[in-house]
Amino acid sequence: MPDPIASAVQQLKRLPGIGEKTATRLVYWMLNAQPGTAHAIAEALLGLEDGIHPCSQCCNLTSSDPCALCADPRRQHDTVCVVEHPQDILAFERSGEYRGRYHVLHGAIAPLDGIGPDQLRIRELLARLGGVSEVILATDPDVEGDATALYLGRLLQPLGVRVTRLAHGISVGTEIEYADAVSLARALQNRREL
Amino acid sequence: MPDPIASAVQQLKRLPGIGEKTATRLVYWMLNAQPGTAHAIAEALLGLEDGIHPCSQCCNLTSSDPCALCADPRRQHDTVCVVEHPQDILAFERSGEYRGRYHVLHGAIAPLDGIGPDQLRIRELLARLGGVSEVILATDPDVEGDATALYLGRLLQPLGVRVTRLAHGISVGTEIEYADAVSLARALQNRREL
Numbered sequence: 072m073p074d075p076i077a078s079a080v081q082q083l084k085r086l087p088g089i090g091e092k093t094a095t096r097l098v099y100w101m102l103n104a105q106p107g108t109a110h111a112i113a114e115a116l117l118g119l120e121d122g123i124h125p126c127s128q129c130c131n132l133t134s135s136d137p138c139a140l141c142a143d144p145r146r147q148h149d150t151v152c153v154v155e156h157p158q159d160i161l162a163f164e165r166s167g168e169y170r171g172r173y174h175v176l177h178g179a180i181a182p183l184d185g186i187g188p189d190q191l192r193i194r195e196l197l198a199r200l201g202g203v204s205e206v207i208l209a210t211d212p213d214v215e216g217d218a219t220a221l222y223l224g225r226l227l228q229p230l231g232v233r234v235t236r237l238a239h240g241i242s243v244g245t246e247i248e249y250a251d252a253v254s255l256a257r258a259l260q261n262r263r264e265l
Numbered sequence: 266m267p268d269p270i271a272s273a274v275q276q277l278k279r280l281p282g283i284g285e286k287t288a289t290r291l292v293y294w295m296l297n298a299q300p301g302t303a304h305a306i307a308e309a310l311l312g313l314e315d316g317i318h319p320c321s322q323c324c325n326l327t328s329s330d331p332c333a334l335c336a337d338p339r340r341q342h343d344t345v346c347v348v349e350h351p352q353d354i355l356a357f358e359r360s361g362e363y364r365g366r367y368h369v370l371h372g373a374i375a376p377l378d379g380i381g382p383d384q385l386r387i388r389e390l391l392a393r394l395g396g397v398s399e400v401i402l403a404t405d406p407d408v409e410g411d412a413t414a415l416y417l418g419r420l421l422q423p424l425g426v427r428v429t430r431l432a433h434g435i436s437v438g439t440e441i442e443y444a445d446a447v448s449l450a451r452a453l454q455n456r457r458e459l
Contacts, residue, residue, distance in 0.1 A: 072355065073316075073317060073326065073327050073328040073329070073332070073333070074316070074328055075309075075312040075313050075315075075316035075317050075328050076313065076317060076326065076328075078309045078312065079309040079310055079312070079313045081309070082305055082306040082308075082309035082310075083306065083309075085298075085302065085306070086291050086294065086295075086306075087290070087291070087294050088287070088290075089291075093282070095352060095355070096281070096282075096352075097280050097281070098313065099326075099350070099351060099352050100280065100281050101280075101310070101313060101314075102313065102314075102317060102326055102351075104279075106314070107314075108279065108314075109310045109311070109313045109314045110310075110311065110314055111276055112276040112277065112279070112280075112307075112310055113306075113307040113308070113310040113311045114276075114307070115269075115272045115273040115275070115276035115277075116273055116276075116295070116303045116304075116306055116307035116310070117303070117304060117307045118269040118272065118273065119269050119270065119273045119292065119295060119296065119303045120295075120296075120300070120301075120302075120303045120304055121269075122267075122268070122269035123267060123269050123270060123296060132267065132270065132296055133267050134267040134268055134269050134270075135267070138267070139267070156293065157293060157296075158289060158290075158293050161266065161289070
């Protein structure tokens with residue numbers, strides 16, 4: 072394999088879910104594609120690292136400061152939805168159901184990975200609670216996410232702010248026959264009056 | 266989504282087998298990775314387009330001319346293995362069974378896609394037949410590959426060169442129960458004396 076091809080394969084292999092075979096296929100596809108294709112992709116990746124930084128208010132990744140969501144006067148100021156990752160915001164925005172602000176922790180408490188509260192953007196969250204009446208804890212429904220929500224709940228409740236957690240249950244469209252056991256158990260525990 | 270992120274997603278989506286979701290995941294992975302990761306990947310892709318061109322002898326993609334395989338004096342000069350794509354050479358080299366030269370057609374005859382013999386590197390193949398005693402046709406075992414092999418066979422046999430085609434049959438490790446019908450039929454047709 073010629074050096075430039077080998078090093079492109081080597082670099083693409085670093086991406087998650089892309090092994091040697093896929094990387095090789097992608098590189099030869101780029102070599103076969105219209106001239107300029109690899110360049111255009113490379114330019115976009117270069118722009119990524121230079122143009123993106125955390126928003127000074129919500130810690131979401133942004134190219135402007137404050138980010139478009141924090142700068143939007145139509146978003147409610149009194150509600151903050153706390154998520155683990157910037158891409159979680161995309162999911163909420165796709166749902167079209169939420170009109171408040173966000174706060175990105177950039178992770179969850181995971182002692183085994185050496186991530187404690189100090190490694191998360193919790194200080195930044197506390198600093199912006201003025202005028203906030205509700206904090207929605209939207210960390211992932213796994214061990215780390217639940218631990219983070221528990222920690223934040225204990226931290227925020229004494230400050231007089233309403234703290235809520237996303238509902239867990241079976242997802243819409245799931246056939247009960249195929250629902251996973253944990254979600255079904257949560258759906259039972261959290262059942263509501265008709 | 267901030268512009269640099271959106272355009273990186275847009276560019277990665279052009280790659281085969283990578284849709285919007287995977288592209289988004291890759292971009293956020295790069296933003297979370299060690300600083301310099303996206304840069305290193307981008308640099309490798311830039312080097313790809315600038316440093317790679319077809320070898321003047323075998324038409325394999327290379328960063329030197331002639332390519333490492335054509336320049337290697339230990340490779341037999343009298344045998345040429347004709348393949349469709351540069352990456353086919355990697356497969357042969359992995360097998361460790363072949364010590365001759367290669368020739369890359371950069372495609373196969375496919376009238377529906379507008380690819381005729383003139384679009385392939387057949388002229389370059391004819392120009393290097395001096396001193397060649399055998400041409401192995403290693404195009405893919407599909408309609409286009411078979412048509413290309415047939416065409417090349419008719420072209421080369423009158424020139425007094427031995428023309429062979431790769432054996433087709435069931436692959437090593439295949440259980441006969443699960444062998445595909447076409448391969449099994451070929452294995453029967455091409456059966457050999459024990």
